[in-house]
Amino acid sequence: MSGPFRIPGAGQPGGEGPHGLELIGTTPAHRPRHAQAGVEGDWLHRPPEPVRRSPRVRRVPGWLAGLGLMSPSLVLIGVFVYGFIGWNVRVSFTSWQGLTPVYDFVGLDNYRALWNDARWRTDARNILIFTTVFVLGALALGFVMALLLEKGAKGEAFYRGVFLFPMAISFIATAIVWRWLLDNGSGGDTAGLNQLFADLGLGFLRSDWHKSDSSWAIAAVALPAGWALSGYVMALFLAGMRAIPDTFRESARIDGASEWQVLWYVMRPALRPVTFSAVLILIHISLKTFDLIYALDQGNLKIDTPSLYMWFTTFDGGFYDRGATIATVLLIGVALIIGPYIRHWLRSERR
């Protein structure tokens, strides 16, 4: 969009602004007579070849004013996000335990200890199981909901509203209701979903849910988590499906393709980017899940995860060293998922 452009009489190109910012502020006096939108050297458009300012510039340059507008946020994000991340990593190399901070250096001791920590190993397995069940479940459910709605059902707004409303509700409230649905009473005390199953003649589905002795107990948490978030996946898929030009599908049908073939050969490839986004977003949500499990059954180690372990060991136990180490590992996990995602998104946007 920006072509090489030199303002008449404004000096040679080459002068670069301080802080590596290009000078993109000029006064009206510098505007050429035949100004073309998009190639001009003002603040609104992409910067042209760097231009040395003439002494007649009176106004604060555009980039500086822009930077001024952003500076409070940049400072806050710089300190509270990146500064704190660095600080947290620093804590993970100390032996800080108890209320008084200790900033010694113990190398990778905390990471080594974590690796051999039985609770951490259980948590790592738990989060793996939870992520797998939750992501696949929410993805499948969201996709089916989108597919059912895609051709336009009568009262679509109603269905969409019902599928999405859990997103407006806190995980705490969600967990409080689901806690009673996932009751594990048996015999005369059968309640919640189990009771519903028994009434429907589906008694064989009875489960102890998150209180089960199986190492898959945490998979039960995918139920409330899926309830809360699969509407979100539906919204993503629905938007993705409707972005596919109708002509694609129609020409496939004219060529004699069945609905299944249309789904497989036309929709599936077209929905790949949406699926990619949904999977990465869901994985990162799953890694961070905290309130839901906390409120569902606080202190139940069968559904313990790294993010809960971090919280309890730090703020209840005072093991800041271990807490910071878990947090760092968690951050690395999220960064590995989200970093490529942001890059992918920025690249596709530029296209």
Added chain:
Amino acid sequence: MTVRGTAGIPTPARTAIPRPVHQTAPTAPGAAGRSRRTAGWLTVLRYAGLWLLVAFFLMPVYVLLATAFKDPGDVTVTGIFSLPSSFSLDNFTDVWPKLSHSFRNSLSLSIPASLISSLLGCANGFVLAKVRFRYANVVFPLILFGIFVPYQAIVIPLAQTMTDLGLRGGADQTGGLAGLTLIHIIYGLPITTLIFRNYFVGLPDSLMESARLDGAGVLQTFLDVAVPLARPAFAVSIIWQFTASWNDFMFGAMMTSRESWPITVALNNVAGGQSVPFGQAMAGALLASLPTLAIYLLLGRFFLRGVLAGTLRDA
């Protein structure tokens, strides 16, 4: 919820999700009858599926309402699916005194947090979309990543800083509420910035061209042209930020002392205690969800855009 982030907030005129285009699938002449019958079956199946899903999504709502409106004496764990035999508001009147203070706390922190965060986000979004500078392509991804950072990774330094500043818990005269508001403003910035940035990217430069031609600088154009134009983005951003601050649990639990608890912390306390009957827990969950539910019902369109923003994706 902690989902925050879009490739483009749609321009005001567009609806969030495009409507279906009505289409009739052309079929081979001989197969017309058969395919019509198949289509009929498919429609039945489609609606059956939809209603099954509606039942799944509304089941917790039914349990919540049926239990909350029962007479406290009728509430039993094994009877959560049975209809109330009597109508009673006792659960609500019993639980409200335990929550009313927190309800006010949450209001007094969520409203300023969402307004200030949105205003700062508007400035950032405007600069990123319309005032380009060289390192924008470095700054923008760094801000974006802020949406996804797990809060565990910053909570130790945050707790330490807030303690040092005397803003945490009982040390502060607001019981930590002021600091909590500040926290929600700061950690809301990445998503509000993105919402506004995508909104402004969608606006043609010509809208600001005339202001520039009149000799207006960046700041003046921002205040006179950009802020008034950004009203739809403000709706999305404020609603999203309000919901996020209202529903937050972790920061509230870390920052506040008992009398300053936000609603989520108080609710968890009410529902987690063994002494509190779960009829009250259900009534409390309903009360605690009312503000965000009301926003969702009245302004769902804007809410959905905020939701999709969390994926960096066009709505």
